[in-house]
Amino acid sequence: MELERYIRDIPDFPKKGIMFKDITPLLKDARAFETAIEMLAAKYKDAKIDKIASMESRGFILGAALSMKLRCGFIPIRKKGKLPYETIREEYALEYGTDLLEMHKDALEKGENILIVDDVLATGGTANAVCRLIEKLGGNIAALCFLIELSSLNPRKKLEGYPIESLIIY
Numbered sequence: 001m002e003l004e005r006y007i008r009d010i011p012d013f014p015k016k017g018i019m020f021k022d023i024t025p026l027l028k029d030a031r032a033f034e035t036a037i038e039m040l041a042a043k044y045k046d047a048k049i050d051k052i053a054s055m056e057s058r059g060f061i062l063g064a065a066l067s068m069k070l071r072c073g074f075i076p077i078r079k080k081g082k083l084p085y086e087t088i089r090e091e092y093a094l095e096y097g098t099d100l101l102e103m104h105k106d107a108l109e110k111g112e113n114i115l116i117v118d119d120v121l122a123t124g125g126t127a128n129a130v131c132r133l134i135e136k137l138g139g140n141i142a143a144l145c146f147l148i149e150l151s152s153l154n155p156r157k158k159l160e161g162y163p164i165e166s167l168i169i170y
């Protein structure tokens, strides 16, 4: 199945100059959504993943579905001020300025194998901050995976040394 057919390009969203990769056509098609999750699950079924960590909000959709398939736990990573319990935080760069990502300080145990999952890998700044959060608590980053990778933005440069898989590369 050609998953690219289910990705819709929205020019100038959320602001001018950004080509937004809209995954809702894929999500609303039961077979396409299932195929994407099955393809990711096949890559990690023998990787002994303890937990999946995903960043809000579209990452949650894919990460939670994949955690059911891999029968592992799920860790939500959120923007500042959203998580109710005690958190650790990491700053990451935005186009203008910086923002904070947070994770509960008891989200994982030292040495656990963590798979990071998100919808789009663009500059790699968000994924890099998630790696730092996981490693702060002693987690082992088994791999990172994405539905879509925007290779022209060179995101792998920010994630050197980590195994990365993307289903669709533009």
Ligand code: AMP
Binding pocket: 018, 019, 020, 021, 022, 055, 056, 058, 059, 118, 119, 120, 121, 122, 123, 124, 125, 126, 127, 155
């Ligand atoms: P980055 O930190 O630049 O790799 O951006 C990754 C985050 O921003 C992901 O959580 C994506 O959901 C979102 N994102 C960045 N660029 C796009 C895009 N062109 N289309 C859709 N989502 C994007």
